[in-house]
Amino acid sequence: MSERLNVLFLPSWYPSDELPVNGIFVREYARAVSLKHNVAVLYLATQAGPYRDYDDEGIRTIKHAVPFSGAGIGLARYIRQGLRDFAQLHRSFRPDLIHVHMVYPAGLLAMAIALRYRIPLVLSEQMNPFAGYMSNMLKRVLVRRAMAAAQVICPISLFLQRQMEQQGAKGPFVIVPNVVNTRLFTACPPAPRAAGEPKRIVLIALLDYPADVPDIKGINYLLRGLAQLSNHRDDFTLDIIGDGPKRAEYEATAAELQLNDKVRFLGMKAKVEVARLLHDYDFLVMPSLSESMGVVVIEALASGKPVVSTRCGGPEEVLTEQVGLLVDKASVKALCGGVAWMLDHYRDYDPQAIAAYARSRYTYEAVAAQFDAVYRQALGTGKRQ
Numbered sequence: 431m432s433e434r435l436n437v438l439f440l441p442s443w444y445p446s447d448e449l450p451v452n453g454i455f456v457r458e459y460a461r462a463v464s465l466k467h468n469v470a471v472l473y474l475a476t477q478a479g480p481y482r483d484y485d486d487e488g489i490r491t492i493k494h495a496v497p498f499s500g501a502g503i504g505l506a507r508y509i510r511q512g513l514r515d516f517a518q519l520h521r522s523f524r525p526d527l528i529h530v531h532m533v534y535p536a537g538l539l540a541m542a543i544a545l546r547y548r549i550p551l552v553l554s555e556q557m558n559p560f561a562g563y564m565s566n567m568l569k570r571v572l573v574r575r576a577m578a579a580a581q582v583i584c585p586i587s588l589f590l591q592r593q594m595e596q597q598g599a600k601g602p603f604v605i606v607p608n609v610v611n612t613r614l615f616t617a618c619p620p621a622p623r624a625a626g627e628p629k630r631i632v633l634i635a636l637l638d639y640p641a642d643v644p645d646i647k648g649i650n651y652l653l654r655g656l657a658q659l660s661n662h663r664d665d666f667t668l669d670i671i672g673d674g675p676k677r678a679e680y681e682a683t684a685a686e687l688q689l690n691d692k693v694r695f696l697g698m699k700a701k702v703e704v705a706r707l708l709h710d711y712d713f714l715v716m717p718s719l720s721e722s723m724g725v726v727v728i729e730a731l732a733s734g735k736p737v738v739s740t741r742c743g744g745p746e747e748v749l750t751e752q753v754g755l756l757v758d759k760a761s762v763k764a765l766c767g768g769v770a771w772m773l774d775h776y777r778d779y780d781p782q783a784i785a786a787y788a789r790s791r792y793t794y795e796a797v798a799a800q801f802d803a804v805y806r807q808a809l810g811t812g813k814r815q
Contacts, residue, residue, distance in 0.1 A: 435467045435805060438525035440512075440540045442532035444473040446493060451636065454701065455556065455725055456531045458609045459801075460489050462794035463529070466802050470523045474512050474539065492519060501568045505535060512539040513546070525549055527805055530580075532556060534563045537576030544579060550808045552801075553580040554606065558722035558743070560593035574598040581808035584801075589743035590722040604804050607748075608725045609797040610732045610788060614705045617734030617785035620777055621710055628667045629773050632711040634704065634726040635718075637674030648717035648740060648759060649680050655717075655766035657687040666692070666773055668715075671707070673698040708733040713776045715769060718742045719759050727754075731788040734781025738768045753784045 439460050443453025460469050471491040479495045496511045498504025529552045530540035537553060544551040553576070557563060564570045577583060577599045584606040585591040591603050623629065635647045645651070649670070656668060670680070670693065677695060684693045699707065708714075714730035716739040723744035730737050731753055739745040740759035749756055757768035790796065 435526040436524060437463055437467045437469050437805065438516075438519075438523070438528050439463075439469060439471040440528055440530045440536045440543075441471065441473050442530075442534060442536040444471065444475070444493070446475060446477075446479055448477060448479050450700075451698070453531070455608055457486075458611060458794075459531070459554070459797070461487065461611070462609045462798045463801050464489055465794055465798045467805070468523075470519065470525075472512070472515055472519060474508055474515070474536070476508070476535070490523065501566070501572060505538065505572075508535055509539050509542055513542060516543050520547070527552060527808060529554065529801075529805075530576075533576050534569065534573050537579075538572055541576050541579040551580045552582050552584060552804055552808050553577065554584045554586075555590060555594060556586055556608075556722055558590060558593070558720055560590060560597055564597055570597075582804050584804060586723045587744040587747050589747065602807075604800070604807070606797060606800045606804065607792060608723050608728060609794060610725070610728045610792045611701075612732050612785075612789050612793050614702060615708070615729050615732035615788075616705075617732070617781045618709045619734075619781055620712055628665050629776070630711045631666055631668045631713060631715055631769065632708065632730075633668060633670045633672075633715050633717070634729075635670070635672045635716075637672045637676040637680070639674065639676060641675040641679060643676075645676075645679075646719050647676070648719050648742075648765075649676075650683050651760060651762050652715060652717040652765050652769075653680065653683050653687055653689060653693065654762045655764075655769065656692060657689060658762065658766045659770055660689070660692060663770070663773070666769070668693045669696055669711070670694070671696050671699050671704060704729070705733065708735060711735060713738060713772050715765075715772075716740065716742075716745065717759075717765055721745060723748065728788055728792045731784050732792065734785045736772065736776055736779040736784060738765075738772050740765070750787075753779070753787050 441456040445454045463469050469489050473493045475495045478497050482493045496508045527550050528540050530537050531554045563573045583603050713736045721742045721744045737754035741756050742759045758764040
């Protein structure tokens with residue numbers, strides 16, 4: 431199948447002016463797939479915002495706000511509006527295949543379109559924990575029906591696939607990882623350090639979960655680990671890039687642990703700025719309790735930086751001894767020891783070799799080739815009823 435297909439992306443999350451990092455990985459997927467196929471994006475936002483139909487670097491993108499919550503009348507309105515928007519788009523763009531990203535709610539719209547127009551359906555999934563979709567019986571039924579309508583299901587990791595299977599997904603499964611823009615994230619040598627200048631650690635995380643939700647990013651464990659480490663050595667700093675309701679809690683923890691001279695909170699940064707900033711750091715740390723993969727991990731690797739990560743699901747499928755270090759999750763002692771070891775050994779890693787590892791797996795070209803094979807598989811299987 432060498433011809434260019436028309437592929438319609440239907441995401442549950444997608445970046446907007448109001449939420450610029452919401453589902454930004456789907457936009458990266460669209461850019462990757464557009465190397466081999468014609469891509470259009472139809473995004474029905476569940477938050478308020480203006481209607482837009484515009485060209486995004488050669489990708490026609492339609493955004494239409496249909497705010498709702500729950501799985502009742504609002505969801506039915508979402509699907510009706512999506513069918514109307516698709517009918518209008520269909521006049522000028524006739525998809526050979528629908529690629530839905532995150533099963534709820536876009537998977538339900540995709541299922542309706544696929545059944546009405548008899549178009550094959552591929553589902554990519556990122557949600558972690560996947561059980562978060564299953565908040566009530568109605569949603570469980572709807573999500574399982576949407577998963578069953580897909581010719582191929584593409585979780586980003588085996589860790590996520592197993593979660594989906596526990597919730598009734600039958601496959602067939604093809605794991606396709608996140609993608610990184612290796613034209614933006616590039617390797618460079620370790621930053622030169624003057625005598626006595628501290629080594630620089632970075633943590634990048636969205637802190638956009640409610641303040642009363644447990645510390646799923648594991649940042650409090652890391653801060654307590656660094657407090658212990660600071661009793662023995664004074665040669666490091668940590669910058670935290672990200673923002674959201676949990677930031678105040680982490681700032682309070684850092685102050686309580688007397689880490690104000692060690693830890694800085696830089697707030698949200700655009701992806702292009704993150705790529706530039708990564709050149710100034712010596713390694714990345716990810717202390718999460720659960721991650722389906724971790725986009726920031728592969729962005730750091732593409733930048734030639736080693737990674738210290740907890741064993742929290744997806745990162746175990748990414749990191750090898752040649753590119754990083756895995757430690758136990760939810761452990762102050764393990765994070766303290768892992769960071770201490772990396773402070774002494776980060777220069778033993780070859781930045782170019784780390785970046786080459788990332789390029790071999792996570793570039794636009796590599797992921798586009800994987801999706802091309804998935805599309806070929808989906809178009810060859812016929813409709814699943």
